[in-house]
Amino acid sequence: MTDVAGPETRPPNPEDLRRRCEDVVLAWRDRLVAASHDLHAHPELAFEEHRSAAVVAALLRDADFDVTVGVWGLDTAIEAVYGDGDMTVTLCAEYDALPGIGHGCGHNIIATAGAGAAIALSRVADELGIRVKLLGTPAEEKGAGKAHLLEAGAWEDATVSLMVHPGPGIVAPTAGISTQSRDRFRVEFTGRAAHAAAAPTAGINAGDAATIMQVAIGLLRQHLPDTVRVSAVTLSGGDVSNIIPATAVVEAEVRSFDMTETADIKKRVLACVDGAATATGCGYSITPVDPVYEPLIQYPFLADRFDAALEHRGRVITPIDRALGGGSTDMGNVSQVVPSIHPMIGVMGSTSAPHTADFARDAVTPAADDAIVDGAYALAAAVVDLATDPDARAAVTELKRNRAPGATRKPAYGEAPAPG
Structure with missing residues (x-):
């Protein structure tokens, strides 16, 4: 008696699954664009994004995700989950704005592109054997929301993590995009x-200390590498001219593409602080403003497949002869512990620098709406390629399997420097 073969089980066809993802994104285009415009019209600052979180959550609920607002210890964080596959794909949606200029960094595009990718992947999740999770991550601009979410355990289940960020109209290779630690x-x-006037010799001028610190940092800059950035702003240094100020506050930051270099340069900046205090007779204290933002690592397979998906959407990748960098993101912290990408999606025709009122205007144009669609599709397509490539899937699965429990839960803050 011969064996009777059962029905043949065919592996999923990535080309077909990518096409279906594209169809889903296009079908949702009007709702994604409407949500983007809504976010843009009602900008909210770090940790205050209650309305914005509700807008994003509504999209995912309409797509049959299990959605919770207020998770992992942050009131404006979102977790939306679909499926139960053995590989968890965590997409990130940012939706905080900048003071004074609103969505000058285009987080309305980030949020809706992330949501669009999650929705597209949910429609093929069973065939891919994946669990789709969208994290709404507050306070990227100020506060490092992802660092707090990491510490709480939001990425413990993640196999990979992805998001897309808008920028002026250039399409650069994802692998060539990096960010600085901060x-x-x-x-x-x-x-x-x-x-x-009556008793100047009795005063110890904290405002003078702030001035000396700023001057010392200015002189230090001549001796720093070109890739390092040091910025400082005096937040307060006195109230009226006839009172010698007893207190002054300066906020400063150090940026570099290397964490060790950042720490070394910070020591030199703190020497400027100490010198200013010594010269004026002031005391001083130092406190962290945000968790440290770490450098970004692009996962090569996902980076390559994202770029290929953009080309499918008609975008031409422009080779660059050096890494594009500058600026910082708390997605860097995620990329240090989970295979990740944080590519750029060009708002075509825009020549405005991010973090400006001009780019805020560009972030709600027809070209910005196209960036939502192309970014959402490219994220979803990159995941399809990863999930259907046996070697690539095995590689990220092995990385997660070998990750010690709690490895993603890094403390948001290190130890603060001792007071002077």
């Missing part, structure tokens, strides 16, 4: 108040 801290100088 350590931001606040210095408070403490002196002694006195009448500026």
Whole structure:
């Protein structure tokens, strides 16, 4: 008696699954664009994004995700989950804005592209054997929301993590895009108040200490590598001219593509602080403003497949002769512990620099709407390729299997420097 073969089980066809993802994104285009415009019209700052979180959550609920707002210890964080496959794909949606200029970094595009990718992947999740999770991640601009979410365990189940960020109209290879680490801290100088005319010798001028710190940093910059950035702003340094200020506050930050270099440069900046305090007789204290933002690592397979998907959408990748960098993102912290990508999607025709009122205007144009669609599709297509490529899937699955429990739960803050 011969064996009777059962029905043949064919592996999923990536080309077909990518096409279906594209169809889903296009079908949802009007709702994604409407949500983007809604976010843009109602900008909210870090940790205050209650309305924005509700807008994004509504999209995912309409797509039959299991959605919770207020998770992992943050009131404006979202977790939306679909499916139960053995590979968890975590997409990130940012929706905080900048003070004064609103969505000058285009987070309305980030949020809706992430949501569109999650919805597209949910429609093929069973065939791919994946669990789709969208994390709404507050406070990227100020506060490092992802660092807090990491510490709480939001990426413990993640196999890979993806998001897309808008920028001016250039399509650069994802692998060539990097970001700097950033350590931001606040210095408070403490002196002694006195009448500026009647008793100036009785005063210890904290405002002078802030000025000397700024001048010292300015002189230090000549001796720093071109890839390093040091910025400082005096937040307060006195109230009226006839009182010698007893306190002054300066907020400063150090950026570099290398964490060790960032730490070394920070020591030199703190020497400027100490020198300013010594020169004026002030005391000082130093406190972190945000968790440290870490450098971004692009996962090569996902980066390559994202770029290929953009080309499918008619975008031409422009080779670059150096890495595009500058700026910082808390997605860097995620990429240090989970295979990730954070590519750029060009708002074609825009020549405005991010973090400007001009780019805020560009972030709600027809070209910005196209960036939502192309970005959402490219993220979904990259995941399809990963999930259907046996070697690539095995590689990321093995990385997660070998990751120690709690490895993604890095403390958001390290130890603060000792007071001066």
